[in-house]
Amino acid sequence: MKAAVVRELGEVPRYEEFPDPAPGPSESIVEVSAAALTHLALSRAAGAHYSADAAPPLVVGVDGVGRDPEGRRVYFARARPPYGALAERAPVPTAAQIPLPPALDDVTVAAAALPGMSCWRPLTVLAPIRPNEAVLVHGAAGASGRMAVQVAKHLGASRVIAAGRDPEELRPLRDLGADELVVTDRPPDELRATFRTLAREAAVGVVLDYLWGPTAEALLEALGGPNAPRGPARVRYVQVGSLAGPTIRLESALLRSSGVELLGSGLGSASPADLLTSIRSFLDAMVVGHFRIETEVHPLAEVARFWGRTGGARRRVFSVP
Numbered sequence: 001m002k003a004a005v006v007r008e009l010g011e012v013p014r015y016e017e018f019p020d021p022a023p024g025p026s027e028s029i030v031e032v033s034a035a036a037l038t039h040l041a042l043s044r045a046a047g048a049h050y051s052a053d054a055a056p057p058l059v060v061g062v063d064g065v066g067r068d069p070e071g072r073r074v075y076f077a078r079a080r081p082p083y084g085a086l087a088e089r090a091p092v093p094t095a096a097q098i099p100l101p102p103a104l105d106d107v108t109v110a111a112a113a114l115p116g117m118s119c120w121r122p123l124t125v126l127a128p129i130r131p132n133e134a135v136l137v138h139g140a141a142g143a144s145g146r147m148a149v150q151v152a153k154h155l156g157a158s159r160v161i162a163a164g165r166d167p168e169e170l171r172p173l174r175d176l177g178a179d180e181l182v183v184t185d186r187p188p189d190e191l192r193a194t195f196r197t198l199a200r201e202a203a204v205g206v207v208l209d210y211l212w213g214p215t216a217e218a219l220l221e222a223l224g225g226p227n228a229p230r231g232p233a234r235v236r237y238v239q240v241g242s243l244a245g246p247t248i249r250l251e252s253a254l255l256r257s258s259g260v261e262l263l264g265s266g267l268g269s270a271s272p273a274d275l276l277t278s279i280r281s282f283l284d285a286m287v288v289g290h291f292r293i294e295t296e297v298h299p300l301a302e303v304a305r306f307w308g309r310t311g312g313a314r315r316r317v318f319s320v321p
Contacts, residue, residue, distance in 0.1 A: 004059060029091055079092050295316075
């Protein structure tokens with residue numbers, strides 16, 4: 001079969017022949033139709049993600065959409081290593097396949113599933129939105145952040161605050177449900193003051209952080225410490241991604257003097273079954289809520305051309321013949 005293959009960790013995958021998979025116990029072969037290029041897929045293919053679990057040669061790609069042996073459309077994840085989603089076929093546990101709503105096409109599901117899970121589980125399981133609480137999305141300009149803005153509004157956030165570096169990329173988020181836009185490319189003292197004022201005025205109860213890094217430090221300092229806004233409920237700060245840096249400086253006194261709870265959401269923070277349940281619930285909600293995601297579709301044969309460029313707000317999806 002044809003697949004996107006890396007033979008050394010970190011190299012650009014090549015579109016080439018790879019042995020056809022045979023189904024193992026409790027598996028079936030999914031005929032893949034579409035799979036997205038995600039930061040997770042890039043990181044795992046480089047061996048840099050904590051969940052990377054296969055030695056090369058391997059097929060890249062984390063999740064996708066296809067047809068099961070009965071011809072049913074399914075979303076799938078957890079293809080058995082060394083197989084991945086960016087291939088004509090993938091051996092997938094039957095428990096890791098989700099039947100798809102007819103209203104959603106293959107490309108949309110492939111593009112939206114992981115961004116949806118990244119916000120749906122935090123806002124429904126880890127830190128459900130309470131009445132009259134606002135949600136702040138740190139890193140709202142990317143595909144996942146834009147989905148988080150829509151989901152937070154759908155789930156009843158009193159206000160949604162979208163934070164990001166580029167004002168031009170933030171502006172369209174008002175049409176997706178953002179009530180406030182915060183440009184983070186400014187001096188730390190000014191940024192802290194802005195975050196603190198918004199947290200107090202809007203009653204921020206949940207933060208979804210897709211970036212980490214220096215602006216996360218400013219945000220946490222605004223929420224904690226002696227001058228932090230105090231409300232009836234603790235602020236649940238959910239760490240989802242680290243596109244701005246893997247580490248931050250965090251003083252112990254900040255946590256001791258605040259009502260901030262730090263939570264993590266990602267692979268390993270919940271069982272695979274729980275993550276798939278969240279994706280299933282999100283896809284059902286996507287139909288009802290008419291959530292939007294921009295896509296850019298390319299044939300799998302062009303994987304090397306676009307590898308390493310996830311597309312920002314527009315999710316790149318590879319179609320499989």
